[in-house]
Amino acid sequence: MQNFLPVLKEAPLNTLTQSQWQRTVWWEEDAQGAIVCLLDQSVLPLQMSVLRLRHEHEVAEAITSLRVRGAPAIGVTAAFGMALAAHRLWHEQGAESPLESAYRSLMQVEALLRATRPTAVNLFWALERMLACLHTAQEERVVETLPQLAHLLTQEALRIAEEDERSCEAMGRLGADLLQDGDSVLTHCNAGSLATAGIGTALAPFYIAHQQGKRLHVFVDETRPVLQGARLTAWELQRAGIPLTLITDNMAGYFMRQGKIKAVFVGADRVAANGDVANKIGTYSVAVLAHVHHIPFYVVAPCSTIDLALETGEQIPIEQRKPEEVTCIRGERIAPLDVPVANPAFDVTPHTYVTAIITDRGIARASYSTSLRQLLAPDA
Numbered sequence: 291m292q293n294f295l296p297v298l299k300e301a302p303l304n305t306l307t308q309s310q311w312q313r314t315v316w317w318e319e320d321a322q323g324a325i326v327c328l329l330d331q332s333v334l335p336l337q338m339s340v341l342r343l344r345h346e347h348e349v350a351e352a353i354t355s356l357r358v359r360g361a362p363a364i365g366v367t368a369a370f371g372m373a374l375a376a377h378r379l380w381h382e383q384g385a386e387s388p389l390e391s392a393y394r395s396l397m398q399v400e401a402l403l404r405a406t407r408p409t410a411v412n413l414f415w416a417l418e419r420m421l422a423c424l425h426t427a428q429e430e431r432v433v434e435t436l437p438q439l440a441h442l443l444t445q446e447a448l449r450i451a452e453e454d455e456r457s458c459e460a461m462g463r464l465g466a467d468l469l470q471d472g473d474s475v476l477t478h479c480n481a482g483s484l485a486t487a488g489i490g491t492a493l494a495p496f497y498i499a500h501q502q503g504k505r506l507h508v509f510v511d512e513t514r515p516v517l518q519g520a521r522l523t524a525w526e527l528q529r530a531g532i533p534l535t536l537i538t539d540n541m542a543g544y545f546m547r548q549g550k551i552k553a554v555f556v557g558a559d560r561v562a563a564n565g566d567v568a569n570k571i572g573t574y575s576v577a578v579l580a581h582v583h584h585i586p587f588y589v590v591a592p593c594s595t596i597d598l599a600l601e602t603g604e605q606i607p608i609e610q611r612k613p614e615e616v617t618c619i620r621g622e623r624i625a626p627l628d629v630p631v632a633n634p635a636f637d638v639t640p641h642t643y644v645t646a647i648i649t650d651r652g653i654a655r656a657s658y659s660t661s662l663r664q665l666l667a668p669d670a
């Protein structure tokens with residue numbers, strides 16, 4: 291059920307509670323069961339629509355269709371999807387339904403959610419957390435009934451969401467220390483509150499610096515083909531009162547050469563052990579341009595985005611998305627019929643172009659093979 295709300299300059303906040311208005315993904319329960327609530331990012335900024343999902347298949351579709359997107363946000367959403375499935379089984383099969391069949395069903399749900407998108411490692415990190423919770427419950431008989439299992443999974447998913455909120459704040463504070471009053475910066479895609487359960491990754495330093503009174507100007511790459519910059523980052527920054535200039539992706543070099551860009555801040559979908567970074571397509575081009583112009587290129591990513599199991603970025607799977615994202619804009623065709631199309635959704639920036647990786651546990655600098663492992667060490 292979607293409730294479309296007109297997006298005015300300031301939408302009617304009484305339509306949504308202040309917290310819902312700020313949030314990307316959240317959890318609700320009612321007499322019929324549980325609900326995964328999502329701000330539908332596929333229709334922003336022209337429409338403000340809250341999706342209220344009661345089935346894990348709807349959650350999987352929301353991730354695949356980018357109604358919710360952004361590495362941390364899809365991890366949190368998938369975790370809620372696992373908990374939602376447990377609540378659905380409980381309400382459909384009854385509180386006394388045997389746990390063993392529920393465990394089998396939930397393993398199938400995990401496989402469904404795992405298959406939604408291949409690049410952002412947060413999705414798999416969050417599902418591993420939920421699987422660990424499930425296996426512990428099963429092997430140590432932590433729970434005796436399906437309602438207890440549903441509650442246990444819900445608490446784990448809520449912890450994942452709360453941890454992401456805190457990690458966004460931590461990255462924001464560390465990143466804000468790298469910003470001076472009057473800085474003009476550039477960002478690519480959307481790595482803001484819409485991409486997380488908190489205030490964002492790459493945009494978090496801008497929000498914190500703004501709160502600290504530092505005057506910033508943000509150049510926002512529109513980020514073809516899905517336009518996360520034009521549609522989502524511009525919307526977020528405008529609502530936050532942070533001055534911005536929206537540019538097309540092919541303008542970044544022009545403004546760098548004019549000396550208009552002091553630093554670049556981007557998010558990440560997966561960081562390999564050597565510091566290679568997978569992020570939205572076009573990030574590599576921005577990184578090379580920044581390198582040529584001696585502009586610091588910062589990656590902002592929580593430790594849940596770092597994949598030490600992959601030695602280099604060459605091993606990161608790159609999602610290939612449907613041609614219509616390139617040949618159409620909002621359903622309007624802009625290219626000839628049957629034209630051959632390539633649509634990789636991400637690229638990999640070699641660590642040599644990365645000035646620093648700002649994480650929730652600290653700032654990693656080269657050599658990343660050492661610094662990232664130190665940050666992720668259990669006793670760090």
Ligand SMILES: CSC[C@H]1O[C@H](OP(=O)(O)O)[C@H](O)[C@@H]1O
Pocket residue numbers: 359360361362478479480481482485486490491492518556557558559569570571635
């Ligand atoms: C904070 S992660 C944001 C990250 O995710 C985006 O990809 P998508 O919109 O396809 O989910 C993009 O790579 C952002 O940097």
